[in-house]
Amino acid sequence: MHHVNFQPKSTLFEQGDEAGSLYTLTSGTVRLHYDLPDGRRQIVGFAMPGDFLGLSLEPRFGITADALTPVTACRFDRHRFMNLIDKHPNLMRKMHEVASHELAIAQEHMVVLGRRRAEERVASFLLKWWQRLKRVQGNTPTLPLPMGRQDIADHLGLTIETVSRTLARWMRERIILDVPDGVRILDAAKLEDVLGN
Amino acid sequence: MHHVNFQPKSTLFEQGDEAGSLYTLTSGTVRLHYDLPDGRRQIVGFAMPGDFLGLSLEPRFGITADALTPVTACRFDRHRFMNLIDKHPNLMRKMHEVASHELAIAQEHMVVLGRRRAEERVASFLLKWWQRLKRVQGNTPTLPLPMGRQDIADHLGLTIETVSRTLARWMRERIILDVPDGVRILDAAKLEDVLGN
DNA sequence: CGATATCTTGAGCATTTTCAATAGTAGTGG
DNA sequence: CCACTACTATTGAAAATGCTCAAGATATCG
Known part of the structure; x- marks a missing residue:
């Protein structure tokens, strides 16, 4: 076991690679995605400090993991x-x-x-990301978004335009506030109303 | 541990129930789904003989499991x-x-x-279900579909009409053949072409 | 055989995508 | 310091994929 560092946009492991390592994240954010041969991409999740990567026992990685920010992790040899x-x-x-x-x-x-409309998907994303951040960083009204709009779109099965328009509207309606590298949640209740539960 | 039987449409366990049991399917097909309060439903998977249900260590079931056909299973007490x-x-x-x-x-x-269009989703479903069936029943050109059209739609994030239309078109094009309680795959290559890989 | 479920098919509609143009933002080197 | 490039995000208008609504057909079951 030893510590490893990754620069933004660098790859921890790639879809199809032999699964020889296992990681626990100590800092930074990682993007986990499955890529189709024609370039379409589905981001199946984002990893943050405390998360484990590659704990599956399948012989090969099914997804690619790459760093969105500078990342530090502990790497273990699988065997x-x-x-x-x-x-x-x-x-x-x-x-x-x-x-x-x-x-x-x-x-x-x-x-x-499968079942949420565009607006619900974006609300779900903001609220879930906010909750996860709270468990790591404590309660903050400011929500850093290390992932880009395209990443959010690829996570939610939408286009970048739909994500951009939805966020822009909520900024006009003072539900969220644009801050550098993220947003501030002004009215979480309104976002929860969108999800209807 | 003891054997249990379930009639079609009966429930093995329900979303939110305390996760006190664990099952291994010995015969039949089970539908696994997550239901939203407004009635929208996502079928996250179908279970067939050999599959395990409820092996998660979460305290409550996150999904509902109900029988599509007569089902026999082995039930284990969690503790x-x-x-x-x-x-x-x-x-x-x-x-x-x-x-x-x-x-x-x-x-x-x-x-x-997140990233496939309607036609691709239906092709993906038929081919994956076919593959799974081959591992259990051996190579058969005839594909039983114990789930209804609405179930397929709820699994693929589509409406029943879109599923029906897609299958109807492939029947006209002689890619599949309508048989009682399922379909026969006449041209698997065409279905794989739809997926483009 | 009638009643209820499920499935199919058509036509119009809506949400989301596509396409295109513009505006930021960051990094690079003269 | 500023121009230049590349990348990312925003916005508008048009197009399309898949949905909704509605009617009819088929199947299932007592």
Whole structure:
């Protein structure tokens, strides 16, 4: 195990690569995506400090992971990590807990992609990202968005224009406020109303 | 552990219920879905013989599971199963393998929901269902579809009309053939062409 | 055989995409 | 310091994919 650093836009691992490593993020934001041969891209999630990457037992990575900001992480060799697990059986349980939770998150996101309209998708994204940030950084009204508009669109199954228009409208309506590298949530209740639950 | 039977349309477990059981399917098909309060539904997957249900370690089920056909399954008490795991450590590893695989499947489905057009989604569904069936029943040109059109639509993030129209067109084009309770794949290559890879 | 579910098909419509033009923003080198 | 380039974001107008609504057909089941 040793610490590794990644520059923005650099790749931790790529879709199809042999899954030889396992990471835990200590700082920065990582984009996880599946790319189609014709260039279409689906961002299946964003990773932040505390998250695990590559804990799947599949022989190859199904997705690509690349850094959106400077990233620091702990890298483990897969084989060595598996030996470690034999000595600490509760570690395997922990891995499975994390994986089950990821699966639950993935299933919730399928609902967003399959059954939510554009406005609901963007509201869902802002609120979920805000919640995750709160658990790491504490309660802040200011929401950093290290990912670009295209990334948000590729996460929500929309085009960059639809994301831009939706955010622009909410800025006009004073529901959010434009700040450098992110937004400030002025009226979270209105965003929750959009989701209707 | 004991065997249990379910009639079509009966529920194995429901979204929000305490996750007290764990199942392995021995026969039949199960529909797994997440329901929004306003009635919109996303089917996150279908389970067939050999599949595990409720292996997540979250305290409550995130989704509902109900039988599409008569179903037989083995039911395990969660607590007792966990004790069993303490005696057989490689069982925990197996569970994690299954969960990782489910996660990979979920991520691939996100691509379908977020970035594929209607025609591609239906082609993807037919081909994936066909592949899964081959692993259980061997190579058959006839593809049973125990789920209804509305279920397919709810799985693909489409309306029943779009699914119906797409299948109807492929029947006219002799790419598939209408048979009772399913379809016969006449030209799998054409369906793969739709996916463009 | 009648009643209820599900499925199909058509026509019009709406949300979101596409296309295109403009405006920022950052980084680079003269 | 400023011009130049490249990249990203915004905005408008037109187009299209898939949806809604409605009617009819087919299947299922008591």
